Amino acid sequence: MSKLGERLATLLGLSAPVPTRKYTRDAAIVVLPPPAQVRLALTGLEAVVAAGDEVAAHALVARSVPGARWQRRIHTPLGGRVESIAGAVVVRGAPTSAAAAAVHRDPATLDRDAIVTAARDAGIVGLGGGMFPTYAKLTATHPIDTVLVNGCESEPYFTCDHRVLAEHRDEVECGMALAVRAVGATSSAVIDREDYYPAGYERFVVRDRLGREVPPRHLPRDVGALVLNVQSARALHRAVCLGEPLVSRVITVAGGAIARPGNYQVLIGTAVDEVLAACGADATSAAMIIAGGPMMGHQISAGDTIAAGTGGLLAMTAAEVAARVEQPCIRCGRCVDACPVGLPVPLLIERPGPDVLTCFGCGACQYVCPSAIPLAALMRAASAREIRWD
Amino acid sequence: MKGPFLRSPQSTRGLMIQVLIAATPALIAAVVRLGAPAAAMIVSAVAGAVAIEALVHRRQLGDGSAVVSGVIVVLLLPATTPPWLAALAGATAIGLGKAPWGGLGKNPFNPAALARAVLMVVLPAHFFAPMWRWDAVTAASPLSKEVGATAPGWSALILGDVPGCVGQAAPWTIVLGGLILVVLRTIDWRVPLAYLSTIALIAVVLPGGARVAGHAPWLIGDPSIHLFAGGTLIAAFFLLTDPVTAPMSATARVGFAAVAATATMAIRQFTPYPDGAVLAVLVANACTPWFDRVTVERRITPPRAKRSRG
Structure with missing residues (x-):
């Protein structure tokens, strides 16, 4: 929509009420240098390494407890020494450790089982925030005819999926093709409309694209659709074709207290304060740090770490998140x-x-x-x- | 703590300030035309409203809603209203229209419209006797059924050379204020649009035979007087758009405005009152709970029945 049209729509009340502020749309992805250590939370998982072990980069360090419904796996982004496995696997990096050499597999030669197994072993999860194991989506028993890659980044500030699409569209489309093969779909599309909030809600992506309503308490698969986040599709490609486990993601770092807002590729498990420091966060003016978008995210502390589902970090100034005194409802509707x-x-x-x-x-x-x-x-x-x- | 962490810049207090800004052109027009008495009326009405609010809901004084009620009630008063009556109108708006219901957001009827209607019944002499006065000339409203009133032209209607209440000093200022509210998205544009278009439609299609004895003949088939005379514009932009007393859903607000328009025209057509707008607003307000029930409340799925065993 043109700028004028957008303004007119806002004026007439036809547009969605939540603004889509995108300040970092044109900020190319910057790869942050690896941190000294990573901390990988062990919620519902058990470590397969012990404290004191030496591990190579991309090595498996934790997996689901036996009998768990879904198999989850966590790999270390850093090679080095395991410092602790209490509650989280902490790996202190050794600069000399290199990741295993990438494999190169042609997606056209792979069958459904090979794709699903590779996704499971690489620990690919939904990077849109849900963190549901992707292999489980690919093994759905429901007939699925359409794979949709969700690039509708409707949260204000967020541009990381947009940048991944702009810079690595081939990888995303390869991941989409792999998903199509895995579920036997007949059509697929990358959706990146951001014209209203919350266009990125999975159900709305399916509704807007396919005209199918996902009933309450049902999933897109129940109407024959599989929705994958942009970065999940890219991770699927990297896992299947290059043998790379899920160890990094692209996040948007923004907010009034950030000197260099932009889109950054970070290792999962990096401490939040390290990421913020690398982006020039001003600790004195940052009144609140938010993991996720300003609408659906949650407040975190600087000591927390980047999880697979963390789409971004916002260091907001007091003025940006100013609280107002609650007043009586005026029934305005x-x-x-x-x-x-x-x-x-x-x-x-x-x-x-x-x-x-x-x-x-x-x-x-x-x-x-x-x-x-x-x-x-x-x-x-x-x-x-x-x-x-x- | 979870999101959302962002907030729309629109606040309740901001909404009230926007209404005051939008009412300012009409207030200025009134002072220009009527002079000091109009200024005295505005001050007294606001003082009356604020005094009662301070007495009952001191902590809510800051939201500005009492000032808004005071200003809007002035727009509805006859040009000849003495300051004590204006103060009484402001006090009635809050003291009867808002405070007893539990304060801001709880009142079923628009406080200003209620105050004007109640005082019209209690003190009819001040509302009907020398009727309206502009520039020391007493004349009848073009909506009145008296013999001797004449049909004004379009320009007179828009510029305000038509007897009426204070808010009628220059009808174009009410339209200007209304457009300000629409652009700032303080009010829902559907309400004035639905109200005014329904009035125009009824005025055009109204059969001549439906008119009561003594009804001004120029009121048949000509929407201009119905749109610009009386409280039509004030109701469209300042009374029906009161969020508290209008339905919550946008579609229901269209029906609500249509009810108000129908009631306005019915009062003008079938009763001795010259202007039906204020009473029609109260009629529409009374329908609001019903509109909410058939629109917003209908969306609620009833709780599932408990499964019976066996």
């Missing part, structure tokens, strides 16, 4: 108009029903509320109550 799934937000908060489970926490209602009522938090609380009751 902006939240109802803003809700992308059409929920009567204030009524559901008053009397929670099963509908609250349709809410996926996009936060548009809270964004538009002129009375600064924490609607998203209230909806989360209502959902939690409903799930417990259920």
